[in-house]
Structures are given as structure tokens and as C-alpha cells.
Amino acid sequence: GAGVSQSPRYKVTKRGQDVALRCDPISGHVSLYWYRQALGQGPEFLTYFNYEAQQDKSGLPNDRFSAERPEGSISTLTIQRTEQRDSAMYRCASSSGQGLPYEQYFGPGTRLTVT
Amino acid sequence: GQNIDQPTEMTATEGAIVQINCTYQTSGFNGLFWYQQHAGEAPTFLSYNVLDGLEEKGRFSSFLSRSKGYSYLLLKELQMKDSASYLCAVGSSNTGKLIFGQGTTLQVKP
Numbered sequence: 001g002a003g004v005s006q007s008p009r010y011k012v013t014k015r016g017q018d019v020a021l022r023c024d025p026i027s028g029h030v031s032l033y034w035y036r037q038a039l040g041q042g043p044e045f046l047t048y049f050n051y052e053a054q055q056d057k058s059g060l061p062n063d064r065f066s067a068e069r070p071e072g073s074i075s076t077l078t079i080q081r082t083e084q085r086d087s088a089m090y091r092c093a094s095s096s097g098q099g100l101p102y103e104q105y106f107g108p109g110t111r112l113t114v115t
Numbered sequence: 116g117q118n119i120d121q122p123t124e125m126t127a128t129e130g131a132i133v134q135i136n137c138t139y140q141t142s143g144f145n146g147l148f149w150y151q152q153h154a155g156e157a158p159t160f161l162s163y164n165v166l167d168g169l170e171e172k173g174r175f176s177s178f179l180s181r182s183k184g185y186s187y188l189l190l191k192e193l194q195m196k197d198s199a200s201y202l203c204a205v206g207s208s209n210t211g212k213l214i215f216g217q218g219t220t221l222q223v224k225p
Contacts, residue, residue: 004157033212042119042202042215043158056210091157095211103148104213106157 002026004107006092012113013082021077021110023092032075033093033104034067043091043106049075082114117141119216121203126222127193135188135219137203146206147179147186148213153199161188161201190221198223
């Protein structure tokens with residue numbers, strides 16, 4: 001079946017612009033996670049959704065970052081007024097369970113470059 | 116605080132056995148995960164331990180000691196395709212989020 005998909009796969013934007021990154025989880029997966037991964041590092045947690053409820057946003061770096069999952073399926077991570085330090089790979093993951101550490105399936109990521 | 120340590124790089128020979136260690140100190144614990152990540156690709160799930168002991172899955176095994184905050188991933192009969200980064204991650208007890216280590220880059224040589 002189809003895995004987690006993300007779009008766009010690559011995004012180049014100028015500093016100060018807003019960007020929206022999309023995640024389409026595996027059908028039926030109730031939990032959705034956003035991570036950010038720097039080169040040579042492990043993924044860093046950003047935020048977590050259980051269905052449409054954002055239950056943990058402790059990893060969002062500042063208030064320029066926000067995420068939503070209005071219908072409990074597709075999610076969007078938005079970064080406002082982008083800065084060069086926001087450049088990274090943004091990965092989405094989904095799992096079939098709620099909260100407990102069920103296996104997470106990762107998407108291919110969106111490579112964001114802020115110039 | 117949250118701290119997960121694993122070696123940055125390891126090298127091993129095709130056909131051999133390699134053990135990748137991981138130590139952790141986290142405020143919550145609900146399982147220890149290992150993921151494999153080939154260059155330029157997404158992490159893929161390898162194993163999960165929630166109780167102490169060894170979990171075997173084909174050529175890969177994972178061990179956990181909760182009292183010592185220690186885990187290892189054992190790869191047997193190494194193949195060239197096993198060259199990848201191996202990520203140790205701790206599951207949060209509250210939301211299921213994963214706290215990852217920096218990853219261990221394993222290079223398998225002929």
C-alpha cells in the first residue's frame with residue numbers, strides 16, 4: 001500500500017517568506033508526527049497529532065512554526081518569516097496507535113533551503 | 116533532560132558481526148527503538164524493546180537493560196547493503212514521540 005507522502009520534496013525560499021509543508025499519512029493512521037533532521041543528525045521531534053488534536057507541540061522552536069491536521073488526515077507544517085537557520089529536512093511520520101510508541105513510518109521528507 | 120549517546124562511526128567487514136551500543140538518560144521511557152537510514156532516504160523501523168532482554172529478528176537482534184539505560188543492536192552476517200546510519204531512539208511515555216540519538220554510520224567493507 002501507499003506509504004507516507006510529503007510535498008514538496010524540495011523547497012527553496014527567500015528569507016522572510018512563509019512556507020507550507022504537506023504530509024499525507026498512511027490511510028487509517030491516527031497518530032502523526034513532525035520531525036526536523038539536520039545533516040548527520042537524528043530526527044528532532046517538533047509536534048504530534050492524535051487524530052485532529054495537536055497533543056504535543058513542545059518541540060516547535062518558536063512561534064513562527066505552526067501545524068494543523070484539521071480532518072485528522074493530511075497535516076500542514078507552516079513556517080512564517082523563514083530564516084536561514086530553518087534550512088533542514090522536515091520529515092513526517094505516522095503510526096497506527098495512539099500515544100504509545102507504535103512503529104512510526106517516515107515519509108521521504110521535504111528539503112527546505114532558505115536563501 | 117534528554118540524552119542519548121551512540122558512537123558516530125563504525126567500520127566492519129562483510130560477513131562479520133557488529134554491535135552498536137546506545138546509552139540513554141531520558142525523563143520518560145516507553146520503549147527503545149532502532150531505525151536504519153540509508154543515505155538520502157527516510158528512516159525505517161528495525162526493532163523495538165520495552166522489556167529487558169534480547170529481541171531477535173533475522174540477522175538483527177536488539178538488547179535492552181532499563182536499569183542501566185543501555186541498549187545495543189547486533190547485526191550478524193554483515194552484507195554490503197547494511198552500510199547505513201543506525202538510529203537509537205527512546206519512546207516518550209506521554210505522547211509516543213521519539214527522542215533520537217545522532218546515529219551511528221556503519222561502513223561495511225569487502
